[in-house]
Amino acid sequence: MKVLVPVKRVIDYNVKVRVKADGSGVDLANVKMSMNPFDEIAIEEAIRLKEAGKAEEVIAVSIGVKQAQETLRTALAMGADRAILVVASDDVHQDIEPLAVAKILAAVVKEEQPGLVLCGKQAIDNDMNATGQMLSALLGWSQATFASEVGVEGDHAVVTREVDGGLQTIKVKMPTIISVDLRLNEPRYASLPNIMKAKKKPLDEKTAADYGVDVTPRLSVVKTTEPAARAAGIKVGSVDELVSKLKEAGLV
């Protein structure tokens, strides 16, 4: 079985995000970019499936700017076997919307015929939480979202999902799309020898046009603003004082 893992290049979670002066988005010029943390978890899970003998090949796909090949190199260094870069924009500030991403992925799936797509539940830059679900609809495949445990057993997968009330375990038919949540696993560090090996692994480059997908944005960003600054805190002298302050504020 092949496992396909889409990975997105996003602003690093450590970076203090700044809104562009004209409010059109956040400033990405000269900012550290990394793999979306949820996608790291998806890659890790795919590699574990391979290590457990349940998958033969792990393919990482990224859709975006050319620089996303660095993100793919990270996936390869972690243990993915090969990578596909779909260049869909040359402007780092252009976000490719979930529907366009899902359409491109659907085309890649048709070409590669994986038995499983493991994706992050959302990207930390725009928090859309939509690509996996859209891909499922486009392919007519089953889906299991927000996975915190994944078991592949023959022609189906058993997935524990993080839902509002707690955990839910479902069984889905393969091929399937699983979107992963934070607690599924702890991604490994890419070791130095594997980073060196990654350079020699295949990385195919395509364009959105190769798949006949139009990536022109359908949404328009009206305004981007910084969150309101946090109000100054106070120090309380005792638990009693804390409780009375919370009551005053109507919080308890």
Added chain:
Amino acid sequence: MRAYDRDDLMFQLWEVAELASLIEDSDLDRAAVMGILDTADQIAGDHFLPLGRLLDEEEPRFENGRAIIPEPAVAAIRAHAAAGFIASGFEPAHGGMGLPEIVHQAAAYVFSASNISLAGYGLLTVGAGRLIQSFGTEAQKRRYLEPMAEGRFFGTMCLSEPQAGSSLSDITTRAEPVGDGTYRITGRKMWISGGEQEVTDNIVHMVLAKIPGGPPGVKGISLFIVPKRRADGAPNDVTLAGLNHKMGYRGTTNCALNFGEAGTCIGELLGEPHKGLSYMFQMMNEARIGVGMGATALGQAGYQASLAYARERPQGRAVGAKDPTTPQVPIIAHSDVRRLLLAQKAAVEPALALSLYCARLVDLHARGDAGAGQLLDMLTPIAKSWPSEFCLEANKHAIQVLGGAGYTRDYPVERYYRDNRLNHIHEGTHGIQGMDLLGRKVMIDGGAGFRALMAVIRADIAAAQGSDLAARLAAALDRVEAVTAQLAAGVMRDPDRGLANATLYLDAMGHVVMGWMWLRLTRAATRVAARDGDSAFLRGKHQAARYFVAREVSRVDGWCDVLAANDQSAFDMETEWF
């Protein structure tokens, strides 16, 4: 938060040290280097940085001859080794990765800034392993190098003894031939970093000792590989006599070791007899640059902590603000606090530039560039000492920015200061470095190395085409050059008197070299601005350079006055007059 400035490190690697040209025809490319530094960043952030305070408060414990270190440290040390950051310091033949020294050092910088005493174990292992790599037999390399690269064995450097620190010719550890090619080692070693720990299966001690009947002094010192355990796992009669209780660097065990208490400690000779110290010296450049890099990393960590604090801490109002009901401003709004921050920035950034410049010279030298080797020899005492002195000063400023908070252990800045205070002392004290610079490096080959350095700096000054920075640096350079000629003549006449002001000379030369580094940093900043547009980051480089020239390079003249006047107040001070 990071303990180092990643943007600055990237700028310095790619734009100032021009790493791309160095890796052009190697297995590495930009993405691989970025990947390596990302892994360093992650492990340092997850495992090193969070342990700073814990390892400072819970010193290693000495129990029944064992050295116990806190459990989380063990996990951190293993994660670092498992990812390949020790292998990165070795050649590929025996489990190493053959990375350029500059990349290895850049990663070491990330770890050192995040937790210097944890980084110590790996750095020592690389230092010890490189001796075996350079001078060992194939069998020795097979036996020790691979496990060291994998982090299964760690290494130590056993030079110092209670009665012989700076003066290694006075060591008394003995090595007597057993008859089967091995040697029986007896003696006491002192101050041995990493001398005992239970993280690894074995410890490979690189021990300086004298073979009876050899020449006296340093010419009779040989180097031995003395493992804690023999090949069959049996103990090799190396005993931990006790742990030293240090001011800083507390996560690294520091040991008094007894070799051969029971007469059964066996060592293998490394290389030829009586060449031990010369072998050590051949590895000294890297080790000393590493110390400078560590001092720089600690300076940087203090700078980052105090900068973050200064942006947040509200205190006082603008001098001209008359209304006491207005909110207080963050202290970064005060000019004197900005001075304290700028002083740190102006010291730590060129110190990093010099460390990377020297690491690059190591790489060029390894490729057969003799000129790089000559320049490296010349710069090494400065690369070790200047950060030890002036990045320590930066740590003092960091404490000051935090005010009362800086003086407490609730914040890391006082710890950085304590950690950094070591760098003046080990790998050749500050005084020894001054004598090395003026008494040896400047004098060697009739001053050829010194002239080569002057020429390289002048070429960069010429390329800067009359900027204010270049002009003032040129004047300081002329001054130092003239003073050097005068001092060199003095050293020839009377070495004792001539070297009496060697540390002051070390400071003066160091300041000129750092002014030169600022020239290189600003030149790169100008180039990047032309290519990618100007930015706050790039403007900060120019401003810090301006500060350094105005406040620091200007001091060179005063120091040169003292040197030129041949002040002998210290030399002539008689012991009884104290």
